[in-house]
Amino acid sequence: MTMSSCSKLYRSLAGGLMITLAATLYLAVPWSPAFAGQGQDIPDILKVGFSSRVFAETDTRDARVAMELWARELSRSMGLATTPKTIIFSNIKELRSALSKDELAIITLSAIDYLNIRDSVNLRPIIVASNNRGNAREQLLLVRKASGIRSLKGLRNKTIALLPPGKHQSSHIWLDVLLLRNGTRQTDGYFQKIQEATTASQAIMSLFFGKVDAAVVSRGAFETAKTLNPQLGHSLKIIVESRSLMGDITCIPLSISDTFGRTIESAALDLHKTTTGRQIFTLFQIDRVITFEPSYLKGLEDLLQERDRLMAKQAKTR
Numbered sequence: 464m465t466m467s468s469c470s471k472l473y474r475s476l477a478g479g480l481m482i483t484l485a486a487t488l489y490l491a492v493p494w495s496p497a498f499a500g501q502g503q504d505i506p507d508i509l510k511v512g513f514s515s516r517v518f519a520e521t522d523t524r525d526a527r528v529a530m531e532l533w534a535r536e537l538s539r540s541m542g543l544a545t546t547p548k549t550i551i552f553s554n555i556k557e558l559r560s561a562l563s564k565d566e567l568a569i570i571t572l573s574a575i576d577y578l579n580i581r582d583s584v585n586l587r588p589i590i591v592a593s594n595n596r597g598n599a600r601e602q603l604l605l606v607r608k609a610s611g612i613r614s615l616k617g618l619r620n621k622t623i624a625l626l627p628p629g630k631h632q633s634s635h636i637w638l639d640v641l642l643l644r645n646g647t648r649q650t651d652g653y654f655q656k657i658q659e660a661t662t663a664s665q666a667i668m669s670l671f672f673g674k675v676d677a678a679v680v681s682r683g684a685f686e687t688a689k690t691l692n693p694q695l696g697h698s699l700k701i702i703v704e705s706r707s708l709m710g711d712i713t714c715i716p717l718s719i720s721d722t723f724g725r726t727i728e729s730a731a732l733d734l735h736k737t738t739t740g741r742q743i744f745t746l747f748q749i750d751r752v753i754t755f756e757p758s759y760l761k762g763l764e765d766l767l768q769e770r771d772r773l774m775a776k777q778a779k780t781r
Contacts, residue, residue, distance in 0.1 A: 512550045514572035516629055517711055559584055565718045574709040574763055575632050585717035588755040589728050595710035596759040599683030602634045602705040605670055606677050614702055615641055621676035622656040624666035633708040634679050636770055643773035664688060671698055706762035
C-alpha cells in the first residue's frame with residue numbers, strides 16, 4: 464500500500480470504530496482460559512469482521528491490508544500463535560450468515576446496518592468513538608447567506624452537494640425525509656443537479672465558491688471547517704439541522720464471554736491515558752472511546768421510523 468493510499472485510508476477511517484479496536488492491543492492482556500465463557504473453547508484463530516460500508520470510500524484491497532496488519536498484532540498480543548483472519552463483508556447477507564455460525568469475535572458495522580439486523584442476530588454493542596455520537600453527528604443543510612434561500616422549498620431546481628451514500632447513508636436518508644415531509648419522494652426530481660463530493664470539505668468549499676446552491680454535511684465537519692477558515696461561518700448558514708445520527712458501532716456476538724467483552728471495552732476506555740493511545744487517537748482524529756449507550760441510537764431510530772411512515776402514507780395516496 465502506497466503512502467498516498469495509506470493517507471487516503473486514514474482520512475476515510477477518521478472517527479471509525481475499527482481503529483479504536485486495533486489500538487486496544489496496546490492495553491490488552493494475554494488471552495487465557497478465563498476468557499472462555501460457559502464452556503466456550505479458546506478460538507484457534509481470532510476472526511474479526513468489518514462491513515464493507517465502513518470502507519465505502521476506500522479501495523477494498525488497501526482496507527484489507529490495513530486491517531490484517533492490526534488484527535495480526537492484536538492476535539499476537541492475546542497469546543494466539545496463529546495468524547488471525549480479517550473478513551470484510553460485502554453485504555448484510557454475508558455478515559448475517561457468519562454471525563449465525565459463530566464465526567466472529569468482533570464486528571464493526573454502521574449503525575444503520577446494526578439497526579437493520581439487530582432483531583435477527585445476537586449482537587451486543589460495546590463501544591463507540593466519542594465523535595460518532597452527539598452534536599458532531601447532526602446533519603446540516605447549508606446555503607450561502609447571500610443566496611436569500613431560507614428553507615428547503617427555496618432549493619427546488621437548485622444544485623446540491625452530497626457525500627457518497629455508501630459511507631454517509633444517514634445523511635441521504637435524512638434529506639429524503641425532509642423531502643417526504645414536503646410531499647416529494649425522490650431527490651432526483653427535486654434538485655436540478657446532485658453533485659457528489661468526495662469529502663465534507665469539498666462539499667463546503669463548493670458551496671462557498673458558488674459551484675452549488677446547498678450542501679449537506681455533519682456539524683462536526685462544518686465546525687472543523689470554520690475553525691480552519693472563519694470566513695465560512697460568515698458566508699454560510701444552516702437552514703435545517705437533524706438530530707444526532709450515530710455513525711459506526713463495534714459489537715461482539717452474545718456467544719463471546721462477558722469477560723472477553725469487558726476486557727476489550729476496558730482496554731479501549733483507558734487507551735487515551737497512554738502516550739501510544741493518544742498518538743493513535745490523534746492520527747485517526749478520535750478524541751476517545753466511550754461505552755455504548757442505547758440512547759445514542761435514538762435519533763437514527765426515529766429517523767428510520769419516520770421515513771417508513773411517510774413512505775407508507777405517500778404510497779396510499781398514489
